[in-house]
Amino acid sequence: MKVEFINPFLSSLINVLATMAQTELTPGKPKIKKGEVAQGDVSGLIGMVGPQTKGSFSITFDEQLALTIMERMLGERPDEINEEVTDMVGEITNMVTGGAKNLLGEKGYDFDMATPIVVSGPGHTITHKCEGAKIIMPFTSADGNANIEVSFDKL
Amino acid sequence: MKVEFINPFLSSLINVLATMAQTELTPGKPKIKKGEVAQGDVSGLIGMVGPQTKGSFSITFDEQLALTIMERMLGERPDEINEEVTDMVGEITNMVTGGAKNLLGEKGYDFDMATPIVVSGPGHTITHKCEGAKIIMPFTSADGNANIEVSFDKL
Numbered sequence: 001m002k003v004e005f006i007n008p009f010l011s012s013l014i015n016v017l018a019t020m021a022q023t024e025l026t027p028g029k030p031k032i033k034k035g036e037v038a039q040g041d042v043s044g045l046i047g048m049v050g051p052q053t054k055g056s057f058s059i060t061f062d063e064q065l066a067l068t069i070m071e072r073m074l075g076e077r078p079d080e081i082n083e084e085v086t087d088m089v090g091e092i093t094n095m096v097t098g099g100a101k102n103l104l105g106e107k108g109y110d111f112d113m114a115t116p117i118v119v120s121g122p123g124h125t126i127t128h129k130c131e132g133a134k135i136i137m138p139f140t141s142a143d144g145n146a147n148i149e150v151s152f153d154k155l
Numbered sequence: 156m157k158v159e160f161i162n163p164f165l166s167s168l169i170n171v172l173a174t175m176a177q178t179e180l181t182p183g184k185p186k187i188k189k190g191e192v193a194q195g196d197v198s199g200l201i202g203m204v205g206p207q208t209k210g211s212f213s214i215t216f217d218e219q220l221a222l223t224i225m226e227r228m229l230g231e232r233p234d235e236i237n238e239e240v241t242d243m244v245g246e247i248t249n250m251v252t253g254g255a256k257n258l259l260g261e262k263g264y265d266f267d268m269a270t271p272i273v274v275s276g277p278g279h280t281i282t283h284k285c286e287g288a289k290i291i292m293p294f295t296s297a298d299g300n301a302n303i304e305v306s307f308d309k310l
Contacts, residue, residue: 043274045200045272045274046202047201047202047203047204047211047268047269047270047272048202048269049202049204049267049268049269054267054268054269054270055269055270056202056269056270056271056272058272083282086282086284087284090282090284091284093284094284112204112209113202113204113209114202114203114204114209114210114211114269115202115209115210115211115283115284115285115286115306115308116211116284117200117202117211117213117281117282117283117284118281118282118284119198119200119274119276119279119280119281119282120279120280120281120282121274121276121277121278121279121280122276123276124274124275124276124279125274125275125276126272126273126274126275127238127241127245127272127273127274127275128270128272129241129242129245129246129248129249129270129271129272129273130270131270151270153270
């Protein structure tokens, strides 16, 4: 998998958060993940299956950033990560992956998406178990950090 | 989704753990998940995509049970959940879902599997975001508890 394949997910995420929650994320440098582990408090994960490949995508948020996004969408800030927040993270996961699916489909890389799963727990870590490379991309914002990770078996 | 669709995952899990790690799990009562949340320390998750449906599967272990399974497979007990343990949980996720895929395929329910993702973190919770019912099934053992959760959009 090439680093370029992260770009559709990157632009889709920036677009989704700007549109839905007026939240600007600053992307860091994408890198092939070797050993290092991204940590966060709430994550959305989704599987992808296509004729040429299969893989997985995850997006992980710091709690404060997730609560801020929620506040901007609903006008009220939850005290903690509750079911509304995990619903929102699942929805963001779907929208970001759907946007990337459209962009990658234009390049001839088709896949179908499974349904998202949301993980909640302070400081959990996520490992994509995939034969191909795992690409991780950190984001910073005034309200906390996020990162996305994409992994495809072939590409 | 009907409760019966959990059975291929149940029998596949019992078979995989008995074969790979001489570990006997006692299944509890499967139930439609409404509000309650399963907690664990290390989880394997995988997406499923088929012509009739899409969904997700997860298996969550207590740390002590995961370490015991590892010890039985390798002859040595890790001190904590390390990369070898998450590799093993990813492999179990693949094998259990693959076994269930074969059993469901015989009934005419086909799906392809994405690649697994493993989550590690004390007491994390998992929520499948799916339009269909979510079925959860608890397991107990002498070495700790586990649970599996299956969710399909239609079935």
